[in-house]
Amino acid sequence: MLFSLRELVQWLGFATFELFLHLVALLVFSVLVALRVDLLNTMSWWLVFVPLFAADGLSTYFTAIVSIRLYQEGEERLAVLRLLWVLTVLSLKLVCEVLLCQKLAEREQEQTRDPLFGLIISPLFVLLQLLMIRACRVN
Amino acid sequence: MELNRDEIMSKKGEKCEQHEDLLKTQELQIRASPSSQSVRLPSQDSTDEPSQPDPTVRPEESEPTVSSSEKFFSFWLGLSYRFWMSMSLAQRVLLTWIFSLIFLIMLVLKLDDKIHWNWFLVFLPVWAFDTILLLMLIVKMAGRCKPGFDPRNAADNLKKRVWYLVAILLKLAFSLLLCARLEHLTEIFLSFICIPLWALLIGAMVELGYNVFHF
Incomplete structure (x- = not known):
């Protein structure tokens, strides 16, 4: 809409397949969240977050394979850059998810204010800055 | 490359x-x-x-x-x-970036009980961003009435534009329902609120697949 697919792939540094993977994960995750809130109030939050973790794992695996292939074909610089970028983004996303999940799981048991949502969202702030820098470079 | x-x-x-x-x-x-x-x-x-x-x-x-x-x-x-x-890519990115940053900051403040605003007010950046997207889409659609408009790919383009319009409306519906639920205006199931979101996600996946296999 605002961006074409090609621009998105260039900007985010993810392959189309990975974008698809994350979309599927998001869909399954939203279904699970709705189920958890409406029907199954005893389900663990860690179970709800499984699709997101799985997507991160699969995406890492996919990136590793692509980077190894690129390395073998003599594109060392591209391979290393891609691996570093994707791992950074995925680890920031994973940290945010784990913290959020922990917060939700702990809040059920005792009324704790720790960790604050500010801390949970902070990886996303870092990610936003990184994306901005990358957008300038791509352009 | x-x-x-x-x-x-x-x-x-x-x-x-x-x-x-x-x-x-x-x-x-x-x-x-x-x-x-x-x-x-x-x-x-x-x-x-x-x-x-x-x-x-x-x-x-x-x-x-x-x-x-x-x-x-x-x-x-x-x-x-x-x-x-x-608008270049950097400008569009900047637009998205500013709105997501403001929204995230407001969301964090609200969730940590630092501010006690209405949820609809917290979602203000989302409304603003969606309005801008809608305006942009309408302006682009109005571009069809220009002199010298190239009718090639026009039907294809129109289909895409209509889908984008539907997507923005779905997103708006989802965030409106979510706000209403968070403000306790209604007590409908979260599953019903998520229906527009699911439609949006499925549509996005279909579009992604279409893009991959047709170009």
């Missing part, structure tokens, strides 16, 4: 030139049009007598007759069309 980028850049350049030409012709027509009707369809343009263009008279400086608002509107349309079409 480099070659690809060059290709993209040159294609972009061509597109920009085309749009600039379109805009120039449109602007001339705005200035040249008689005061009675300033918004015209391209098919009517060829039959009309061309009047003398007067570059010194600007549309917003004309006397306050009935047509001045129309003139102003079409001038504004041309301007905004130029603005949206000429």
Whole structure:
């Protein structure tokens, strides 16, 4: 809409397949969240977050394979850059998810204010800055 | 990699030139049009007598007759069309970035009970962003009525635009319902609230697949 697919792939540094993977994960995750809130109030939050973790794992695996292939074909610089970028983004996303999940799981048991949502969202702030820098470079 | 980028850049350049030409012709027509009707369809343009263009008279400086608002509107349309079409990737990224940053900050403050605003107010950046996207889409769709519009791929383009419109509306519906639920205005199931979101996600996946297999 605002961006074409090609621009998105260039900007985010993810392959189309990975974008698809994350979309599927998001869909399954939203279904699970709705189920958890409406029907199954005893389900663990860690179970709800499984699709997101799985997507991160699969995406890492996919990136590793692509980077190894690129390395073998003599594109060392591209391979290393891609691996570093994707791992950074995925680890920031994973940290945010784990913290959020922990917060939700702990809040059920005792009324704790720790960790604050500010801390949970902070990886996303870092990610936003990184994306901005990358957008300038791509352009 | 480099070659690809060059290709993209040159294609972009061509597109920009085309749009600039379109805009120039449109602007001339705005200035040249008689005061009675300033918004015209391209098919009517060829039959009309061309009047003398007067570059010194600007549309917003004309006397306050009935047509001045129309003139102003079409001038504004041309301007905004130029603005949206000429936005580079960095500018669009900046737009998205600013709105997501403000939204995230407000969300964090609200969740940590630092501010006690209404949820609808917290979602203000989302509403603003969606409004901008909608306006952009409408302006682009209005671009179809321009003189010299290329009818090739038009049907395909229209389908895409309609899907984008539906997608924005779905997103709006989801966030509105979510806000209503968070404000305890309604107590409907979260599953019902998520239905627009699911439709949106499935649509996005279909579009992604379509893009992969058709280009």
